[in-house]
Amino acid sequence: MNYAVIFAGGTGTRMNSKTRPKQFLTLHGKEIIIYTLEHFENHPEIDGISVVCIEGWIDYLKKLLDKYQIKKVRWISPGGATGQESIYNGLNAMRGQIADDSIVLIHDGVRPLIDEELITNNIRMAEKKGTGITVVPAIETVMLVNEANEIVQSVDRKNCRVVRAPQSFKYKEILAEHDKMKKAGINDIIDSATLMKQAGYALYPVEGKPENIKITTPSDYYTFRAIVEAEENSQILGL
Structure with missing residues (x-):
């Protein structure tokens, strides 16, 4: 069985939106x-979805789920103070209700430019290797800086990958590591891939597409709009 944890607990301060959080901004009314x-x-291998949402927007989310006939959302949890806490809330909501060996795909609510193939490839990699982490190649020069903000080393970008989402794990393993962090009072780990790497798990890459961006700024939103409209035009024109 395969499940998704979609976290949309952020307020989106970088979006400069005065009216609503970034995950509830609309494009073409959606x-x-x-x-x-x-x-x-719509993915045939996803059996259920756990959504983490800003607490004050949960009722609004429920209305949207009904409006758009989203049937697989079985759990809705309030967001935490950090991304790590939000993911934990989404995982914890499923505790005792799904099998330990289920695969869980952890994904950003504001990363809408994924596709069926990427979800499938994450599932297959997690089935085979135990983890599956979406990445894209680094296309620009990467350098390391020291504490004095001096550039100290250039990194061969052929060996560099930019980590994105989904990030996929066995439910029992990812929940156990989040439990350990909560017990230790650690709540600021940047993402689950970092958490699992620190815990000693091997991480295996799943190649994603460059357009799988996270929408956090106005320019990201305009990029999202351009890509969606280009896809719509290609369908209309039969390209």
């Missing part, structure tokens, strides 16, 4: 979070 959820809703 909210970004719905674009994201539909990919998992």
